[in-house]
Amino acid sequence: MYIETFVSIEPWIPEITYPQAIIEKLKDSVDRFIIGSMQYHGVSRRFYAERLPELIAWLDDSKISYYLKKELRSCLPT
Secondary structure, X not given: OOOOOXXXXXXXXXXXXXXXXXXXXXXXXXXXXXXXXXXXXXXXXXXXXXXXXXXXXXXXXXXXXXXXXXXXXXXXXX
């Protein structure tokens, strides 16, 4: 029997939570990563907008399955 696993990385707290480092350590044991922002404590959308493109590029290049929560996706530049 195979059971799919996921890890939820949220909230992504500036200077405390490092999604790429967490994913790097767990990527061989986890099927999918869910990533969310810290939306209720005044973290600016700019913080995420500046960092998301690099994280997404790394995830895609590494062929790592992930899902960005709605509030985090809304921080992406259009």
